Amino acid sequence: MKRIIHLAAAAALALGSFSAQAVDLTAAIGQSGDSTMVYRLGAQWDWDSSWWQSDVGRLTGYWDAGYTYWDGDETASNHSLSFSPVFVYEFAGDSVQPYIEAGIGVALFSSTEMEGNDLASSFQFEDRIGAGLRFSGQEIGIRALHYSNAGLKQPNDGVEAYTLHYRTRF
Numbered sequence: 001m002k003r004i005i006h007l008a009a010a011a012a013l014a015l016g017s018f019s020a021q022a023v024d025l026t027a028a029i030g031q032s033g034d035s036t037m038v039y040r041l042g043a044q045w046d047w048d049s050s051w052w053q054s055d056v057g058r059l060t061g062y063w064d065a066g067y068t069y070w071d072g073d074e075t076a077s078n079h080s081l082s083f084s085p086v087f088v089y090e091f092a093g094d095s096v097q098p099y100i101e102a103g104i105g106v107a108l109f110s111s112t113e114m115e116g117n118d119l120a121s122s123f124q125f126e127d128r129i130g131a132g133l134r135f136s137g138q139e140i141g142i143r144a145l146h147y148s149n150a151g152l153k154q155p156n157d158g159v160e161a162y163t164l165h166y167r168t169r170f
Contacts, residue, residue: 040067061085
């Protein structure tokens with residue numbers, strides 16, 4: 001129940017800040033590299049721009065704001081907020097468009113200790129790569145996320161998450 005309250009609060013804050021633009025919501029579930037369960041709720045705003053459009057596909061992107069709950073034991077549980085620009089290459093298709101994505105953003109963690117890893121600071125960079133399918137205003141895909149402080153502070157153990165996500169337009 002505590003997780004649902006945190007996810008709902010994060011979604012309400014995110015939706016309130018960008019209400020002038022159409023927003024998509026994403027729910028994701030997965031595991032970290034050390035088997036901690038990961039639950040993520042995110043909001044996305046498309047850039048409404050595309051480049052290199054051809055018969056094969058097009059390059060586009062979106063802004064992603066997310067809240068993640070890392071469900072582990074006492075030393076592994078954590079919360080993080082993240083914000084990332086994400087580039088997407090969407091392949092051409094009639095009713096289903098396969099895509100690949102990549103992005104680098106920032107994240108803030110509630111604790112610097114997780115899964116025996118020392119993140120050294122609450123501030124982390126978020127690197128992501130993913131793939132999936134878009135159809136009828138929805139999306140399903142897989143994503144790998146890596147968090148580290150890029151060596152700004154030592155130690156820089158970092159942490160990874162691998163998720164399955166569902167995105168829908170509101």
